[in-house]
Amino acid sequence: MISLDTLRASRLSCYGYSKATSPHLDRIAREGVLFEKAFAADIPTEVAHTGIFTGKIGLTTGVVSHGSELTHLPKSTEWLPSMLRSAGFTTSAVDNLYQLKEWFARGYRYYMNSVGGNRWIDGRTVNELAMPWIEQHQDENFFLFLHYWDAHTPYLPPDSYVPEFYEAGKDPFDPRNKSMEGAYNHPAYPFFKHHHYDLVGEVTDSDYYDALYDAEIRYLDDRLKELDDHLEKLGIQEETMIILFGDHGESLTEHDIYWDHCGLYEPTVHVPMIIRWPGRIPAGRRVSGLVQQVDLLPTVLEAACKEGIAGIDPSKLVFPSGLDGISLWPSITGDADGTNDTLLLSECAWQAARAIRTQRYKFIRTYDSGPFTRPPRELYDLLEDPEETVNLAEALPELAESFEVQLNEWVERKLAGRADPMTRQLQEAGLPFRKRIEQILRSASMTWDEWYENPQRERFDSAIKHSR
Missing domain, CATH: 3.40.720.10 (Alkaline Phosphatase, subunit A)
Incomplete structure (x- = not known):
């Protein structure tokens, strides 16, 4: 296996x-x-x-x-x-x-x-x-x-x-290539800088x-x-x-x-x-x-x-x-x-969300988006949109609502009166991976809220260098 x-x-x-x-x-x-x-x-x-x-x-x-x-x-x-x-x-x-x-x-x-x-x-x-x-x-x-x-x-x-x-x-290191800018200026950058980017090098492509x-x-x-x-x-x-x-x-x-x-x-x-x-x-x-x-x-x-x-x-x-x-x-x-x-x-690491997946549709309900920007509800027609690029939650509100009701009933049925472990995680400890980023940010004397408002690679790298 x-x-x-x-x-x-x-x-x-x-x-x-x-x-x-x-x-x-x-x-x-x-x-x-x-x-x-x-x-x-x-x-x-x-x-x-x-x-x-x-x-x-x-x-x-x-x-x-x-x-x-x-x-x-x-x-x-x-x-x-x-x-x-x-x-x-x-x-x-x-x-x-x-x-x-x-x-x-x-x-x-x-x-x-x-x-x-x-x-x-x-x-x-x-x-x-x-x-x-x-x-x-x-x-x-x-x-x-x-x-x-x-x-x-x-x-x-x-x-x-x-x-x-x-x-x-x-040339993967060509400074004229700017296709890495989104990754390097993402709120999750501090984590991946240490565990990925620094190990591969100054890739620009x-x-x-x-x-x-x-x-x-x-x-x-x-x-x-x-x-x-x-x-x-x-x-x-x-x-x-x-x-x-x-x-x-x-x-x-x-x-x-x-x-x-x-x-x-x-x-x-x-x-x-x-x-x-x-x-x-x-x-x-x-x-x-x-x-x-x-x-x-x-x-x-x-x-x-x-x-x-x-x-x-x-x-x-x-x-x-x-x-x-x-x-x-x-x-x-x-x-x-x-x-x-x-x-x-279901997921509860970088973000907390649950979804229903059928042969045709996927409905996603996000409870905590973590370092990402996510709408609370997403609905995709996988036959017409396999790349999941067009969120139909507002265009098809009745279908989105029916999926959310189905999702909630499914969760309640599985829990059978027990407390929801995802709710407990969010209330008592927060998202596990957000805590990892916060730990790294502390080494740069930065708070999560401060970083999230302005996640610029140069800013974090400078703060790390200064703190050392």
Whole structure:
């Protein structure tokens, strides 16, 4: 089970991208089932993975915020690795989410923490830990979770990967190019200066950052090929079920979001999801209906039960109560096309918002826009406006109102009388990522309100330099 952190579906060749970012992922998709409209119900990383391993959205678990000190997941909550281990699987992970919350290490017999000296984790490190472990345990029934971070900022691919995706002869540092001005003068600039821009250099061309992102995906694709080739070399590729998914996508300047994963727009919530299991599921099938990440848990449990794996006790794999996820097996076999007609989306990190996503429409209700300028209500016709550029909330007020009523009723129904964890977060602690910016601003002797009124790069850089 492979998490491809920050991987945007529309940037993969198998999802229609024109550049060759993902030749091996494309091959895996041809050999298995690709879900064309898979979505992250909760973003970003912490809440997405919590949903994946519980089969429940954030409103059910109470985990809706990324990086919040208020968040807690009770040990009584059913957790996929724990269930699989109790049924007889040898469980292992190459991952560093334990650095964020303790529950991400639950259920593993072996937990190999991939954290390094900085925030950027090379996929080569993941393979160096994973491949020997697979070789040592190849004769066992194992569940292995791998977490690749290559597509996450800062984009630092090997230099040899960049030319394929950046126009020859262009100078990414040409001072005449002003396309980075929006990013450099954004209210979130102090955070990204330290964690991204300073690490890449004085880039002036925004297209260069997009090229770096594409190059990271291609580098990641090569690491996945190494892993897959290793399975083939060991002779276990044909019997191994592989699940690949993005935990969330990435916005590349859309909606005033510069190389980050916030906002409930398609670049961030539409994620890749591909499953391959030779001889057990069809090859080359593409599912066009709506599915979500929480559907993976019941899918894995059903797979482990229905195949009658020797040494596995299926009585330990009973579906937990209150799941939001629905097994993907009917969609895999062709008996269904997706698991939902309507999805609930949520975020509470840079900004706090919820959304309803249907095959045609998306309605977004923003409660706190953080460092962004957002209307309280957004409505998009995704068939006519797939880029979500024309907000129809005022032009179609009755439709917008009906979606808001549906959203509120959905939230109340899921909470079933419990306090809303998003409301608690905003009232007691505020947006987690705004607090990160405030911490950085303090080092420049600036307040949030002072900076937000006049977010100019030169002003912040000068203040930082003066304070030092």
